[in-house]
Amino acid sequence: MEPFTIIVLIKPVPDPRKSRGSVAIDPERKTVRRQGVPLTINLADRYALEAAVALKASGVGKVVAVAMGPPDAEGAAREALAIGADEAYLLSDRLLAGSDAVATARALAAACRRVGFGAVFAGAESSDAGTGLVGPTMAALLGLPHVPHCRSIALGDRGFEAEVRVDGREGRVRAGLPALVTFDRLDRPPKSPGFAGVVAARSKPFTVWTAGDVALRADEAGMAGSPTVVREVRPASTAKRAVIIGGDPEEVATRVLAVLAEKGVLSDGR
Amino acid sequence: MAGDIWVMVRMKDGKADRAARDAMAIASAMAARTGGQVAAWVFGPEGEAPAAASEGFGGYAPDRLYVCPLGAGEDGPAGLGDALSGRRAAVAMLARTEVAEVGAVLVPEGQLALDAAAGLAVALGGAVVAHCRAVEWSGREWLYLVPAFGGLAAIACPGSGPQVISLVAGAGLVGEPAEGRTKAPEVIAVQAPAPSDRDPVVAGGPSPVALPSDALETARLVVAGGMGAGDPSGWRLISDFAASLGAALGATRPAVDEGWAPAEAMIGQSGKRVEPEVLISVGVSGDLQHLVGVGEGTTVIAVNSDPDAPIFGRADHGVVGDFRRFLPAISRRVKSGPADG
Numbered sequence: 001m002e003p004f005t006i007i008v009l010i011k012p013v014p015d016p017r018k019s020r021g022s023v024a025i026d027p028e029r030k031t032v033r034r035q036g037v038p039l040t041i042n043l044a045d046r047y048a049l050e051a052a053v054a055l056k057a058s059g060v061g062k063v064v065a066v067a068m069g070p071p072d073a074e075g076a077a078r079e080a081l082a083i084g085a086d087e088a089y090l091l092s093d094r095l096l097a098g099s100d101a102v103a104t105a106r107a108l109a110a111a112c113r114r115v116g117f118g119a120v121f122a123g124a125e126s127s128d129a130g131t132g133l134v135g136p137t138m139a140a141l142l143g144l145p146h147v148p149h150c151r152s153i154a155l156g157d158r159g160f161e162a163e164v165r166v167d168g169r170e171g172r173v174r175a176g177l178p179a180l181v182t183f184d185r186l187d188r189p190p191k192s193p194g195f196a197g198v199v200a201a202r203s204k205p206f207t208v209w210t211a212g213d214v215a216l217r218a219d220e221a222g223m224a225g226s227p228t229v230v231r232e233v234r235p236a237s238t239a240k241r242a243v244i245i246g247g248d249p250e251e252v253a254t255r256v257l258a259v260l261a262e263k264g265v266l267s268d269g270r
Numbered sequence: 271m272a273g274d275i276w277v278m279v280r281m282k283d284g285k286a287d288r289a290a291r292d293a294m295a296i297a298s299a300m301a302a303r304t305g306g307q308v309a310a311w312v313f314g315p316e317g318e319a320p321a322a323a324s325e326g327f328g329g330y331a332p333d334r335l336y337v338c339p340l341g342a343g344e345d346g347p348a349g350l351g352d353a354l355s356g357r358r359a360a361v362a363m364l365a366r367t368e369v370a371e372v373g374a375v376l377v378p379e380g381q382l383a384l385d386a387a388a389g390l391a392v393a394l395g396g397a398v399v400a401h402c403r404a405v406e407w408s409g410r411e412w413l414y415l416v417p418a419f420g421g422l423a424a425i426a427c428p429g430s431g432p433q434v435i436s437l438v439a440g441a442g443l444v445g446e447p448a449e450g451r452t453k454a455p456e457v458i459a460v461q462a463p464a465p466s467d468r469d470p471v472v473a474g475g476p477s478p479v480a481l482p483s484d485a486l487e488t489a490r491l492v493v494a495g496g497m498g499a500g501d502p503s504g505w506r507l508i509s510d511f512a513a514s515l516g517a518a519l520g521a522t523r524p525a526v527d528e529g530w531a532p533a534e535a536m537i538g539q540s541g542k543r544v545e546p547e548v549l550i551s552v553g554v555s556g557d558l559q560h561l562v563g564v565g566e567g568t569t570v571i572a573v574n575s576d577p578d579a580p581i582f583g584r585a586d587h588g589v590v591g592d593f594r595r596f597l598p599a600i601s602r603r604v605k606s607g608p609a610d611g
Contacts, residue, residue, distance in 0.1 A: 043527055100397075101388075101398060101400075102391060102392075102397065102398060124381075125540050127523065127527075129418065130401075130539050130540030131400045131401065131540075132381070132384050132400060132540065133384065133387075133388055133398060133400050136384060136385040136387075136388035136389065137388040137391065137392060137398065139385075139388070139389075140388055140389045140391075140392035140393070141392055146385055148381060148382065148385060149381055166381045166382055167380050167381050167382055168534070184533060185526065185527060185533055186529075187526075187529050187532055187533070188529050189528070189529055227391075227396060227397030227398075227427055227429050227431060228397045228398075228399060228425050228426070228427050229425070229426050229427075229428055230418075230423045230424070230425055231408075231413060231424045231425070231426050232423075232424045233418065233419050233421045233422070233423050233424075234415075234421050234422045234423075234424065235421045235422075240570075240583065240584055240585060240586060241582075241583065242570075242572060242581075242582040242583070242584075242585040242586060242587055242588030243586065243587050243588065244582075244587075244588045244589070244590060245587055245588065245589050246590075249595050249596050249598075249599035250599055250603075252589055252591075252596050252599065252600070253596070253599040253600040253602075253603045254603070255587075256550075256571060256587070256589070256596075256600055257600065257603055257604065259548065259569070259571060259587060260491070260515070260548060263547045263548050263569060264490075264547070265490045265491040265517075265546070265547045265548050266491075266515065266516070266604070
């Protein structure tokens with residue numbers, strides 16, 4: 001098999017360890033306001049990136065990270081280089097602000113066409129919006145087979161062979177090239193870049209693209225290109241005020257068990 | 271929006287799954303607004319499917335019922351392969367109609383059904399909405415309520431194109447009654463679409479195994495752990511506590527991300543939605559992304575060492591302190607005797 005390029009889609013998301021409580025909703029756009037919030041690579045995308053980098057040992061020519069986001073998402077794109085991507089592109093343009101899943105997929109698909117690829121890897125879901133729609137929508141836009149919720153992947157003579165876990169079923173799936181593979185978060189922490197990776201990243205190519213660079217028209221991008229619109233965001237439920245159960249562990253145990261007994265949720269009729 | 275309302279019906283244990291009735295009720299209300307028909311599309315074994323599917327429609331019969339013999343349905347041995355061809359099946363469905371006559375397509379929620387939903391939206395040139403909890407008539411347009419930003423986002427599709435909506439099980443209809451529909455549908459048999467060599471295929475080797483899936487959703491008592499567990503030993507303590515109560519164990523996204531709990535245990539925005547009688551949350555800060563996964567009818571008991579944790583603003587009972595002190599005491603009492611002592 002000829003060496004080919006794997007594009008890994010990187011979503012810059014608010015860093016869950018640094019952004020607690022500081023993520024706000026933009027009242028005009030009804031989207032998450034990411035400005036000023038430290039951004040990092042979406043966790044599931046890290047596993048996609050790790051898998052792509054690991055496949056370089058089996059003949060993958062190049063791993064290219066493609067991200068879309070505000071200018072301050074550059075750090076997340078550079079982090080992808082430190083983890084092992086060979087090149088990184090950040091698609092960043094005011095025209096793209098407010099893109100829904102379809103408009104996002106359209107913009108990223110345009111960037112993928114410009115880069116050229118043998119496969120596209122991405123996280124199955126993002127930790128902030130979490131629609132899970134961008135991957136499958138891109139597969140449909142690019143006319144690619146989609147291998148969903150991959151947990152491990154290998155490259156053979158006939159394409160990819162992947163372990164997947166979907167809708168409560170596990171199995172092995174094969175797909176020819178080109179293909180789009182989405183990855184789950186795994187039950188282990190992702191690898192960290194390491195000092196050598198960070199140093200190596202400094203000399204790797206990093207490019208910022210506008211919508212025009214990937215031949216995206218204004219009416220295809222951002223809110224104008226999004227078939228859905230958020231009319232309002234409602235609070236999930238009414239606030240409560242907890243009645244605090246005080247006392248030593250034995251007293252607390254008595255009162256907690258009394259609540260459980262009252263609700264009839266203890267087995268053995270307790 | 272104008273045109274017919276299509277519903278993709280998933281078969282489970284030989285009948286339409288529990289999402290079908292809700293979807294058919296919603297489709298009935300939407301079709302009343304557009305003046306179009308309701309068309310249901312059922313994948314299942316030939317012959318028995320129409321009657322079996324109709325049983326699950328709960329009095330909201332479609333005008334047209336398409337039956338497509340795509341494998342043996344969800345539970346068949348080839349279930350995964352069939353499910354993988356969902357996008358192909360969905361697009362084949364469109365070959366039976368004119369795009370201009372499609373108002374909306376309602377798809378049952380699932381990881382693979384989402385693939386079909388996305389494929390349909392692209393093929394139709396329309397909008398797609400995932401994780402829809404309720405469909406609401408605003409008096410002017412349909413709104414799709416979706417957990418987002420720690421609350422519920424009301425999403426509209428203002429364009430004229432078709433709308434593909436992925437509905438969670440139990441999705442509600444708000445602001446508009448659904449008229450019952452009892453007229454027997456016109457049943458149309460459809461040939462299964464031919465597999466394409468571009469489709470991913472299930473490779474040889476072990477056949478797909480079913481994982482335990484709905485223990486969390488059906489439990490009456492759930493213990494949910496969060497980052498406050500601190501480390502794997504803290505998580506083990508919470509897990510043992512859940513076991514001592516006979517409770518199902520759930521987790522917040524950060525706890526899953528730490529690798530303490532499997533992704534299947536995640537409760538929240540992109541995880542599971544649970545509504546047990548009682549949920550005991552341990553070391554959970556009260557991130558809204560997690561709390562949207564907990565039903566409003568659930569009594570919440572929160573254990574957290576931070577008296578200012580937002581979880582206390584969403585719980586019925588609170589225990590302020592180190593869970594390592596309190597949980598073992600509760601477990602011991604459960605083992606030793608009645609709770610009213």
